[in-house]
Amino acid sequence: MLLRILVLFCTLLSGKVAESFVKPLRYNLTILTRLGSEDEQHQFEGIVSIDIEATQPTRAIYLNSLNLTMSKQKTWILRWASGRKIGALQIRRNIKKPSLIKIVMELPLRRGETYTLNMFFSGDLDRRQQYGYFAGYYDKTPKVFYSMTRLEPDYAHTVFPCFDDPRFRTPYNITLVHDRKYVALSNMPPIRETPYKEIENFVSTTFMGSPPLATHQVMWTLHHLQKVYSGPAATGENITVWSRLHLAEKLAKVPEITPNLFSKYETLFAYPLPKGPDWGRKVDHVVLPRYTEMYSGQGLMVYGEDMVESGQNGPESLQETLAELVARQWNGLLVNLEDSDEEYMRDGINYYLSVQVMAMDKEAYNTTHLSRTRQDVLYYDSLAEVKSIASDVKESGHQKQRKKKMCLLTHMLKVALGDKLFLKGLQEFFKRYANSSASSKELWEEFQRGARRSHQLPTGVSLPTVMESWVKQPGFPILTVQRDDVKQMVTITQNRYNQKKMDNSSNDCWWVPVAYIVRNLTLPQVEWLGCQKNNTDVLELSHVANPEDWLLINVDAAVPIRVFYDSYNLQLISEALRQDFTQIPELSRIQLVDDALSLSWSGRLPYNVTLNVISYLSNETSVLVWETALFNLEKLQSIMRMTTGFRIFKLFMQKLIEPAFKATLNSLPTKARTGPETPNTTKSPDTTEYPDTTEPPDTTESPDTMESSDHTESPDNTKSPDTTKSPDSTKSESKSDLSLSAILYRLACQFEIKECLTDAQQRFETAMDQKSSSSIPEEIRDIVLCRGIRNGLEVHWIMVRDMFFESENDKEKSILLNSLSCTTEYWAMQKLLTWALDSKKVPRTLTAGILSAVLRSPLGYYVGKQFLIENSKEILRSRHFKLILSPFINAMTTKAEFSALNDHLHRNLPSSMISSLSSIMEPGLDRVNWRNNLYFDLLKAIRDFTLDDGPKNSSDSDSA
Incomplete structure (x- = not known):
């Protein structure tokens, strides 16, 4: 008896059902959904009949339910042996675990007997989050509604009373009652549709019984999409694709991709999925507008339109989504x-x-x-x-x-x-x-x-x-690698990495598999760096490298860590990269470049050592290595361009970029690869928008601070996790499979290499003559338009502005909008900043991008600061205020600017928001600290590098 009480107590604490008393055998679920009127609250109601077996004599049944309306009058049990109906005396909710309810029956259940538990219930469709059973809509006039379940990880009990424990797998018989204008889908194929007599224009769709499923694996949806494809696959399943008609062409490969992926996984896992008539033999693809998740279960896959349309390589983006769903x-x-x-x-x-x-x-x-x-x-x-x-x-x-x-x-x-x-x-x-x-x-x-x-x-x-x-612990380690060539010993230790400082007092440690190679041994060897009860071990490697051989740790970036080498080993690696960079694997080169620039940013590695490491980039042919370098160098550039040292920084970048750029200039496409021509949208003179009469201050941007308004956001424009976006939501989206020639072209124009400026001007003039940007290759369209607008006439700015308003493609709108920010006109910058707060002119998804673009230049930053002060009340009242503030925070480079904005926000933010201010301001403070502490270190390293005409020898390098 004591053991039984302990089992029940532990079960209640965990929020799981009391499986020691009853277990579910089958669910019969009928759901009626009221969906489709903007004026009424979307609701659902239903009855669930659960066949259960009593494993112990009991009058109490414990199961899960939350945010559902039920009553004991509409709850009863039917005993199979006698057909007797047993009513419910009461339904109690557990105070500590609101999702757990206790149903007390009039008579006890007998051990080993089978019963059917019947419960009526109702609930509201949840619009606050896309979990449980929720409603959504797309289009505006009129709104088109849909409803959908997402019961993972544990939301099934918010949709119907159930034994919500993933260890239970039971068959499901599902019937959906709904307005006939909607298509009803579930895990299994429909077997009949009949009129529902109680409500006009409603029908009842009954689905084939499912194989055993856990509660969170049950799916259904009501939608108003079109069937753009339906047919059998080579593997035997029937594949149906539901979407809006304009995506039909982009989704044409889905029937081919899906069975191909199933076949690949079956080969990979050497284990087939159950098939046959009992498993439905169907896969429905539902492509929803304005849906940002992806979700799949037995026979049904749901994903958003953005996953079909995003990226330059649409088919590959779609295949990525489907591969994860399969x-x-x-x-x-x-x-x-x-x-x-x-x-x-x-x-x-x-x-x-x-x-x-x-x-x-x-x-x-x-x-x-x-x-x-x-x-x-x-x-x-x-x-x-x-x-x-x-x-x-x-x-x-x-x-x-x-x-x-x-x-x-x-x-x-x-x-x-x-x-x-x-x-x-x-x-x-x-x-x-x-x-x-x-x-x-x-x-x-x-x-x-x-x-x-x-x-x-x-x-x-x-x-x-x-x-x-x-x-179970945050962060990741940095491995410190120290060679002792006299003893032929390599010592490796670890500490938690923080981008601001090294915390040697931290007890955090990780178990790390250390994969390494040396110059004459390219087959990776693996040793383990241990972590015993939060006390880190020291890994010692004996006789692994001769004094003249470089040693490379964490081959192919096998573990998400940073590596801090001693200066001698880093010099050997730098020399190897300059001699023949291909002897270092590509992923390891990416890590070397990323680690060097990141460690210098945080003050751990002198910049003269880092410049020595990255000096080989002039010969680098990997897009990913250049992409990584760009990610880090743009962060430096965003600060340097606001200083008198920008000329020196630009000289260094020209020296680094020019050889690689000239080698790839001829490989750029001569025409746009994708996208229809933008129509001639230039307005007639009578409708030309004239500038405001406000006179700009005498702060015209000098040529040395010219900056591309590339729509690619640099790392300093990413957000901390406590603000608005993580890096993947900005930088990752911009990693849009640009070719090496495109990356180098953008850099070359940005740093004013003559051949690039000439080429960009010719492309811009051609586009303006055609009154369309489609003649410019999409990979370099933003940089060409930016350079042209910076040096062009007011009529060119107006022309690109009209292209922006006429465009219906979000990616093209982003390119055109950010190109407009390259203007040197005060009035034009004012307009762009005003548009950023107007969702009718600039979609909310483009707000942060255009603000960041305007703030990149000294004049834009001056105009932006004034704009922020004048519009503070409106900005801070907005529910998107973090999104709007972030570009202003990321544009700061001096302590005075940081203090002024911090004080302004303290005075104007509601008291409830003050506690989160430090996390909002963290990216700005990071930049200010870098400029205060490391600006001159970088400047001196660049002077030495450029004046000495190349990298230094190990004897000249500062100790790392």
Whole structure:
């Protein structure tokens, strides 16, 4: 008896159902949805009949329900053995766990007997978040509504009373009652549609019974989309695509991509998904407007239009989305999560697996995504206030960080174990837990069993402990590598990395697989740097490198860490890069460039050492390496352009860029690759908008501070997790698969290399003659328009402005709008700033971009500061005020500017917002501190580098 009480007590504390008394066998669920009128509140109601088996004699049934209206009068049990109806005496809600309810019956249930629990319920469609059962809409006149469920990770009990425990898998019979104008879809195919006599124009759609599913795997939707494709796939399923008609062409490959992905995963996992008539044999794709998530389950995949239209390479973007959704069929449906709190782990693993599947056809895809994901994760994880990924913080930036970091940790495991062991572990996991639930710990243990059998894992290393050290504490380590060539010893230690300072007193430590190579041994070796009870071990490597051989740690950026080498080893690596950069793997070159520039930004590495490392870039041919360098160099440029040292910085950049630019100039496309021609939208003289009469101050921008208004946002324009966006929401979107020639072209024009300026001017004049920007290749359209507007006439600004207002493509609108900010006219900048606050002129998604673009130049910053002061009340009243403020914060470079804005916000922000001010101001303070402490270090390093005409020898370098 005591044991039974303890089991019940623990169950109540966890919020799970009391499985010791009853267990569900089958759900019969009918949902009536009232959807489609803007004037009424969208609601649903229904009845759930749950076949249950009593495992113990009891009068109490515990199950989950939240935000649903129920009554004991409409709750009863039917005993199968006698057909007797047993009423409910009361329904009680647990005070500590509101999602847990207790139903007390008039008569006890008998052990081993089967019953049907019937409950009527009703609820409101949740518009506040896209979870549970929610309603959405698109278009405005008239609004077009839809409704959809997203029951992961544990929202099923907000939609219908249920035993909401992922360990239970039961069949479902679902019927949806709805207005006949909507299409009803669920996990299984519909088997009949009949008129619903009680409500005019309503029908009842009944679906085929499902295979056993967990509650969170149940899906249905009502929508008003068109069927743009329906037909059988080679693998036997019937594929149907629902979307708006204008996307039909872009979605034409879905019927081909979907079965191809299923086949690839089946080969990868060596385990097929259950098929046959009982599993429905159908896959519905629902492409929703204004939906930013992606979600899939048995027979149904839902994703947003943006995932079809985003990026220059539309088909690949769509395939990326589908690859991740199909991965869920194995890791999420075949084996579902035992603990809903670990959803981020499953999503991160699926994301990594989708990258591996995509790389089957395009090997470079793996390198590209790992590089960009690493950069985003390290930026976010280096902030002072970052949370561990085990922390369930309901903030979009953190949620994306959890998924991306988990992707990198999965890659870390794969590198540590080797490809074959990693894949074998996955295959064994799916075999062992197929059609049931499992925890992440059980996955790590499966990997460990295989590694132990193959003697690939030291006995002192426990993979569950390794993963726990990464998911349950925030941040990541920096490894300090010190060579002693006299003793032929390499010592490696770790500390938590912070972009502001090195905290040697921190007890944080991680289990790190250290993969390394040396000049004459290119096969990576793996050793483990341990972490015993928060006390970090010291890793000592003996006789791994001769004195003249470079040593490279964390080969192929296997682990999300930074590496801090001693000056001698870093000099050897720098010389190797200049001699033949291909002897260092591409991902390792990316890490070397990123680490050097990041460590100098935080003050750990002198800039003369960093310039020595990156000096080889003039010969670099990797787009990803240049992209990484650009990410870091633009952060420096954004500060230097506001100083008298910009001429010196520009000279250095010209020297770095010019050889590579001239080598790729002829490889630029001569015509636009994509996009229809923008129509002639130039207004007639009578409708020309004339400038305001306000006279601009005498602060005309000098040529030396000319700056491209490239729509690519630099890192200083990204937001901390506590403000508005994480790096992936700005920089990652701008990593739009630009070619190397396009990246170098943008840099060359930005830093005024003569050949680039001449070419850009010719392209701009041609575009203005044609009154269309479509003749300019899309990759360089923004930089060409920017240069042209900066040096052009007022009529050119008006022409591009009209193109912006006429354009219906968000990406093109962004290019045109940010190009307008390159003006040197005071009145034009004033207009752009005013438009930024007017959502009718500038979509909210483009607000931060245009504000950042205007503020990049000295004149724009002057105009912007005045604008902020004059419009403070309106800005701070806006629910988007963090989004609007962020560009102003990221434009500051001096202590006086920071103090003035900080004081202004303290005076004008509501008291409730003051506590969050420090996190909002953090990016600005970071820039101010850099200028105060490291500006002259960079300036001196550049002077030495340019005057000495090249990199220094190791004897001349300062100690790292």
